Amino acid sequence: MMFRNIFLKTLRDTRYHILIWGGGFGLLMFFYSQAYNSLFSGPERDKLIKDYVSAVDSMSFITGKAYDVDTLGGFITVEFMIFAPLLFSIVAFLIGSNLIRGEEEKGSLDILLSTPHSRLSVFLQKSAGLTAMLLLIGGLAAVGLVAGAATFNTELSTSGAFLQMLNAIAVSLIFGNIALLFSQLGSRRWAIGWSGGLLAASYLLNSLSEVVDMLKWMRPLSPFHYYNLSKPLCRSVGMDWMGLIILLAVSIPLVIAAAYMYLHRDHSGVFQLFPQKAALVENKRRSLTEPKAPYLAGSFWFALKSLASGALIWGFSIASYTALLLAIFNNMKDSMLSLLQSDFYKTLGFISTGTNENLLNLMLFLFLVALFASYAVTMAASWANEETEGRLELLLATPQARWRLLLSRFAASLIALAFVVGLNWLIFEIMLQLGNVKLVNSYSMEAFAGGFILSAVILAFGFLFCAFKPGWTMGALTALVIISFLIELLKATFKFPDWVVDTSLFHHYGQPIINGLDWTIQYILLGLCALFVATGIMRFHYRDIES
Amino acid sequence: MTTSLTPSKTVTGTDRHGRAIRTENLTKRYGRNRGVTELNLDIAEGEFFGFLGPNGAGKTTTIRLLMNEIHPTSGRANVFGLDCMSDSVKIKRLTGYLPGEFMLYPGMTGAQTLKYLSSLRGGVDWKHIAGLAERLQLDLSKKFREYSHGNKQKVGIIQAIMHKPRLLILDEPSNGLDPLNQHELFNLLRELRNEGATVFLSSHIMSEVESTCDRVALIREGKMVKMGSIGDLADLKCHYLEISFKGKAQTDFLRSLEGVDQLEIGETAEGDTVRCIVSQEILGSVVKHFAQYEILDFVSHEPSLENIFMDFYGNGKSATLPEGR
Numbered sequence: 001m002m003f004r005n006i007f008l009k010t011l012r013d014t015r016y017h018i019l020i021w022g023g024g025f026g027l028l029m030f031f032y033s034q035a036y037n038s039l040f041s042g043p044e045r046d047k048l049i050k051d052y053v054s055a056v057d058s059m060s061f062i063t064g065k066a067y068d069v070d071t072l073g074g075f076i077t078v079e080f081m082i083f084a085p086l087l088f089s090i091v092a093f094l095i096g097s098n099l100i101r102g103e104e105e106k107g108s109l110d111i112l113l114s115t116p117h118s119r120l121s122v123f124l125q126k127s128a129g130l131t132a133m134l135l136l137i138g139g140l141a142a143v144g145l146v147a148g149a150a151t152f153n154t155e156l157s158t159s160g161a162f163l164q165m166l167n168a169i170a171v172s173l174i175f176g177n178i179a180l181l182f183s184q185l186g187s188r189r190w191a192i193g194w195s196g197g198l199l200a201a202s203y204l205l206n207s208l209s210e211v212v213d214m215l216k217w218m219r220p221l222s223p224f225h226y227y228n229l230s231k232p233l234c235r236s237v238g239m240d241w242m243g244l245i246i247l248l249a250v251s252i253p254l255v256i257a258a259a260y261m262y263l264h265r266d267h268s269g270v271f272q273l274f275p276q277k278a279a280l281v282e283n284k285r286r287s288l289t290e291p292k293a294p295y296l297a298g299s300f301w302f303a304l305k306s307l308a309s310g311a312l313i314w315g316f317s318i319a320s321y322t323a324l325l326l327a328i329f330n331n332m333k334d335s336m337l338s339l340l341q342s343d344f345y346k347t348l349g350f351i352s353t354g355t356n357e358n359l360l361n362l363m364l365f366l367f368l369v370a371l372f373a374s375y376a377v378t379m380a381a382s383w384a385n386e387e388t389e390g391r392l393e394l395l396l397a398t399p400q401a402r403w404r405l406l407l408s409r410f411a412a413s414l415i416a417l418a419f420v421v422g423l424n425w426l427i428f429e430i431m432l433q434l435g436n437v438k439l440v441n442s443y444s445m446e447a448f449a450g451g452f453i454l455s456a457v458i459l460a461f462g463f464l465f466c467a468f469k470p471g472w473t474m475g476a477l478t479a480l481v482i483i484s485f486l487i488e489l490l491k492a493t494f495k496f497p498d499w500v501v502d503t504s505l506f507h508h509y510g511q512p513i514i515n516g517l518d519w520t521i522q523y524i525l526l527g528l529c530a531l532f533v534a535t536g537i538m539r540f541h542y543r544d545i546e547s
Numbered sequence: 548m549t550t551s552l553t554p555s556k557t558v559t560g561t562d563r564h565g566r567a568i569r570t571e572n573l574t575k576r577y578g579r580n581r582g583v584t585e586l587n588l589d590i591a592e593g594e595f596f597g598f599l600g601p602n603g604a605g606k607t608t609t610i611r612l613l614m615n616e617i618h619p620t621s622g623r624a625n626v627f628g629l630d631c632m633s634d635s636v637k638i639k640r641l642t643g644y645l646p647g648e649f650m651l652y653p654g655m656t657g658a659q660t661l662k663y664l665s666s667l668r669g670g671v672d673w674k675h676i677a678g679l680a681e682r683l684q685l686d687l688s689k690k691f692r693e694y695s696h697g698n699k700q701k702v703g704i705i706q707a708i709m710h711k712p713r714l715l716i717l718d719e720p721s722n723g724l725d726p727l728n729q730h731e732l733f734n735l736l737r738e739l740r741n742e743g744a745t746v747f748l749s750s751h752i753m754s755e756v757e758s759t760c761d762r763v764a765l766i767r768e769g770k771m772v773k774m775g776s777i778g779d780l781a782d783l784k785c786h787y788l789e790i791s792f793k794g795k796a797q798t799d800f801l802r803s804l805e806g807v808d809q810l811e812i813g814e815t816a817e818g819d820t821v822r823c824i825v826s827q828e829i830l831g832s833v834v835k836h837f838a839q840y841e842i843l844d845f846v847s848h849e850p851s852l853e854n855i856f857m858d859f860y861g862n863g864k865s866a867t868l869p870e871g872r
Contacts, residue, residue, distance in 0.1 A: 105650070105653065186654075187653050187654055187692075190654075266693075268653075268692050268693075269692065269693060270692075287658070287686065287687055287688035288658075288677040288680055288681060288687055289658065289687075289688075290658070290662065290673040290676075290677070291656070291658050291659045291662045293659070293662075296659060296662045296663045296666055297666050298666055298667065299667060302663055389650050390648065390649060390650035391649075391650050391651055391652065393616065393646045393649050394644075394646065394649050394651065394664065394703070394706065395664075395667070396614070396615075396616060396639075397614060397639060397642075397643075397644040397646070397707075398639060398664060398667035398668050399636045399637070399639040399640040399667075399668060399669075400636070400639075400667055401635075401636050542618065544616065544617035544618060545611075545616040545617065
C-alpha cells in the first residue's frame with residue numbers, strides 16, 4: 001500500500017522518524033503529566049506555583065510569559081512547548097534537505113523521474129509527504145499528552161493539546177521548507193548547515209527581542225514570535241488564529257519558490273541565483289590546469305577545509321548570542337536575581353545566590369554547551385556521510401590506512417570544535433570587559449574547556465557509532481544528545497534516580513563558571529573520548545565498508 | 548600530449564611464482580545470502596584477465612575482497628604475494644581500482660578531485676593526469692555534480708590509472724562511456740598491459756572481454772564455473788552446423804549421439820537440410836558421417852563468447868540455433 005504513490009512512499013521512507021520522534025515526544029508528554037502531579041501536589045502547592053510564575057516571568061526571554069501554570073496545560077506550555085518547535089524544526093530541516101537533494105545525491109531520483117510523473121508532481125508529492133510526516137509526529141506527541149492527562153486524572157483540553165502541537169508543527173514546517181528551498185541552491189549538507197543556522201538565529205532573535213527594546217522591531221521576522229501568540233493549552237490565552245494562519249501561510253511561498261527552482265534547474269544541478277555565473281563557467285571549459293590549493297595535499301588538510309565553513313557559521317552564530325547576551329546582561333540582571341531566590345527554582349536544584357556567575361550559568365552556559373554538542377553531532381554525521389554517500393570506496397582505494405583516515409578526520413573535527421569553543425571564549429572575555437560584567441572567580445576558561453571536553457566526547461562517541469552503523473549516526477546521536485540534555489535539564493522536575501542522572505554527559509559538565517571544573521571527571525571524560533576513538537578505529541578496521 | 552603508462556616500480560611486492568592475484572577458497576557470506584563461495588583464482592603478472600558473470604553473481608564481492616573493503620568469511624586472497632587484509636595499504640600502492648559505482652564530492656571540480664586523490668597516493672605527475680584527461684576528452688574544470696554519468700566514469704578511470712599501477716582492477720569500466728571513449732579506454736588498457744601491468748576486468752559484456760582478455764573466468768551464484776583462455780572457452784561448447792544435401796540424407800544416427808542438440812531437418816526441392824548444434828568432441832565424427840553424401844552447402848561457425856555466456860547463464864539450456872539463411 002505504501003508503494004502506491006510517491007506521497008505514500010515518502011511517508012514510508014520517514015516511518016522511523018515518525019515512530020522515534022513522534023513516539024519519543026508522546027512518551028515525554030506522558031511523563032510530563034506525571035511530573036506535574038508530583039511537583040505540585042504537596043501541601044505547599046500554592047506557594048510553589050506562585051514562585052514558579054515569578055521565576056518563569058523573570059526568565060521570559062527564554063520561556064516566554066507564563067500563564068495558568070496551576071494547570072497541566074500551562075505547565076506543559078512553559079516547560080516543553082517553548083522548545084517543542086525547535087526540536088520539531090530540527091527533524092523538519094533534516095528531512096526537508098534530504099527530500100529531493102538527498103535522493104539526487106544517492107542517484108535514486110533519476111529512476112523516479114523516469115516514471116510517468118512530472119517533476120512538479122514528484123516535488124509536490126514529496127513536499128506533501130514532509131507535511132504529513134510532521135503532522136503525524138505532532139499528532140503522536142498530542143496523543144501522549146492527552147493519554148498522560150487521562151492516566152493521572154488531570155484536566156486538559158484535548159483540542160488544545162492538538163492545536164498546541166499543530167502550532168509547533170507549523171513552525172517546523174517553515175524550516176523544513178526552508179531546507180527544501182536551500183537544497184535547490186546547493187548540496188544537502190549545505191542546506192542542513194544554513195537551515196540549522198537560520199533556525200538558531202531565528203530562535204535567539206526572538207528570545208533576545210523579548211528583553212531588549214532595541215530589538216523589538218525584529219520580532220515579526222521570527223516564526224517563533226507568531227508561535228508564541230497562541231497558547232491553546234492556557235485557557236486565559238487560547239488560540240491566536242491569525243498567528244497560526246501566518247505560520248501556515250509562510251510555508252506556501254517557500255514551497256512555491258522551492259518548486260520553481262527545482263523545475264528551472266538541471267537534475268543534480270543547482271539553481272543559479274545569478275545566471276552570469278553560469279556564463280563564467282562556460283568560458284572555463286576544457287581546462288586541464290593543476291589545482292594548487294593547499295587543502296588538496298592530504299586527508300587531514302582536506303578534512304579541515306571541508307569543516308571550515310561549518311566552523312565559521314557555528315562559531316560566529318553562537319558567538320553573536322554570547323555577545324548580545326553579555327551586552328544586555330547588566331540591564332536584565334535585576335529581574336533575574338529574584339528568579340533564583342524562589343522556592344521553585346530551589347526545588348529544581350538551582351543555586352540561589354544571585355551572582356553574575358550563577359546568572360550566566362543559567363542564561364548562557366546551559367545553552368552554549370548544548371550548541372557546542374550539536375555542532376559535534378553535525379561533524380560526526382558529516383564523517384558518516386563519507387561512507388553512506390559512497391565516497392569512502394574510492395578514498396580507501398588509495399594507500400591510506402583506515403585508522404589514518406579516521407584519525408585525521410577526527411583530529412580535524414577536534415580542531416574545528418576548538419575553534420568554535422575558542423572563538424566563543426574570546427568573545428566572552430572581550431564582552432565581559434566591554435559590558436562591564438564582573439566575575440568574582442576566574443573560571444571562564446574552565447567553563448569553555450568543559451564545553452570543549454563534553455563536545456569532544458560526543459564527537460568521539462559519534463565516530464564510534466559511525467564505525468558500527470554509519471547510516472544511523474545522525475539520528476541516533478541527535479536523539480542521544482537531546483535525551484542526555486533533557487535528563488540534566490529535567491532531573492529535578494522528574495526526580496530521576498541518581499543512576500539515570502549520571503548517564504547524562506551534561507550532568508558531568510556541572511556548573512564550572514560557578515565552581516570550576518571537576519578535573520577528575522574531566523580526565524575520565526577525556527579517557528572515555530580516547531577509548532571511543534580507539535574502539536572506533538578497531539571496529540572500522542575490521543568492518544566491511546557499506547556499498 | 549603523450550602519456551607513458553609504464554607501471555611504477557617504486558613499491559615492491561613479489562609473488563615467487565609471478566602471480567598478480569591468488570585466492571584460495573575465498574568465501575564471503577552475507578547472512579543467509581550468498582556472496583562468493585570457495586573461489587580459487589590464479590592470475591599471472593602481466594595477464595589481461597576477464598571476470599565474467601551476470602548481475603549478482605559475486606564479481607563485485609570478489610573485487611571488494613581483493614581491495615579489503617570487505618573481509619572474507621573464510622579463505623584468503625593475495626595480491627603480488629601480499630595478504631589482502633594485513634598488507635592492504637601496500638597492495639593499494641600497487642593497484643588502481645575503479646568501483647562499479649562510486650560517488651565523489653559533488654561541489655569539487657574534476658581537477659580538484661583528481662588532485663586530492665593523487666595527493667593521497669603521492670608521486671603522481673599532474674602532466675600525466677592532464678594527458679589522460681585530454682585522451683578521454685574530459686573537461687576537468689566542471690564540478691562533479693555537473694558531470695554526466697560517462698564523464699564521472701572518466702574521472703574514475705583516470706584516478707585508477709594515473710599512478711601507473713602494476714595491477715588494475717576494474718569493475719565494469721565501460722559503464723556509461725560512448726563507443727569512442729570505450730575504444731579509447733581499451734586502447735589505454737592494452738597499453739598498460741603492454742607495459743607490463745596486470746588488468747583484472749569484471750564485466751558482463753562479452754565483446755569487450757573477447758577482444759582484450761587473455762584468460763577468462765566465469766562466475767555464477769558466487770561460484771566459479773569455468774576458467775580458461777578465450778580459446779578454451781570457445782572450444783568448450785559447440786559448433787553450429789547447417790548442411791544442405793542433394794537428395795535424402797541418413798540423419799537417424801544424429802538422434803542417438805550425445806552432444807547433438809536442437810536437431811532440425813528440413814526438406815527442399817533439392818533434398819534435405821540439416822541444422823543442429825554439435826559439441827566439439829563429436830564434430831569430427833559428424834563431418835565424417837555426412838562426407839559420404841553429396842553436399843550442396845556446408846556452413847559451420849563457432850559460437851561467440853556471448854553465446855557461451857548465455858549457455859552458462861541462460862536457464863541451463865543450450866544455446867539456440869541462429870536464424871536459418
